[in-house]
Amino acid sequence: MIRKAEISDLKDIFRMGKASYNFARFAEQGLKFNSDWFSDYILKLILSANVYFSLAVREDEIIGSFVGELLPWTFDNSQILASEKWWWIDPEARGGRDAFRLIDDFCKWAKEKNAVQVYLAAMNVKNSLTLDRIYKRMGFKLLETHYAKGL
Numbered sequence: 001m002i003r004k005a006e007i008s009d010l011k012d013i014f015r016m017g018k019a020s021y022n023f024a025r026f027a028e029q030g031l032k033f034n035s036d037w038f039s040d041y042i043l044k045l046i047l048s049a050n051v052y053f054s055l056a057v058r059e060d061e062i063i064g065s066f067v068g069e070l071l072p073w074t075f076d077n078s079q080i081l082a083s084e085k086w087w088w089i090d091p092e093a094r095g096g097r098d099a100f101r102l103i104d105d106f107c108k109w110a111k112e113k114n115a116v117q118v119y120l121a122a123m124n125v126k127n128s129l130t131l132d133r134i135y136k137r138m139g140f141k142l143l144e145t146h147y148a149k150g151l
Contacts, residue, residue: 002098002105005046005053005065012055012062013042016088024123030150045085052082052109056089056098063093066102070113082110083119103138119143 005013014035021033045051045067056064066087073079084106089099103120110118120140122131132142 001057002054002101003057005055007043007046009046009055009062010039010042013065014039016062016065016090017042017086019090020086020088029148050113051085052106054102054105054109056093056102058093058096058098064089064098064102066106068106068110068118070110070115073116079117080113080115081117081119082106082113082115084121087120099134100138121146 017038018033021027027033046053048069050070052066052068054066055062056066064087067085068082069085071081071083073081087099087102089102107118118140120135122135136142
């Protein structure tokens with residue numbers, strides 16, 4: 001089941017955010033994890049009207065999360081984009097339909113908010129080729145690739 005995130009879900013959302021941070025190996029890039037700031041940020045996201053924040057729940061247990069936001073297109077602010085901020089499924093819960101349901105629900109929300117495109121990211125980790133195939137099968141096209149450099 002997919003449902004909207006609530007403030008009472010903070011503990012599970014925090015757990016998934018930290019797991020996503022570790023999985024992506026952001027610390028190796030010099031990007032830190034500030035627990036206090038992240039907790040406050042989650043609350044702001046949940047309460048924002050321009051943010052999609054939903055959870056995948058299986059047998060009353062939260063096993064996944066998806067956060068996306070609406071942004072004006074850089075070259076024409078009359079066009080709204082829906083961009084993923086993070087997407088997570090617990091490793092032991094992967095392989096089912098929950099990830100697809102989260103993406104589909106995000107796309108539905110984005111359409112209701114009059115977005116013209118949805119952007120999804122794929123981290124440079126061992127499953128990035130799998131995500132590439134999944135995204136393409138769902139109708140997404142590769143648009144650009146981001147590179148990071150610490151300063």
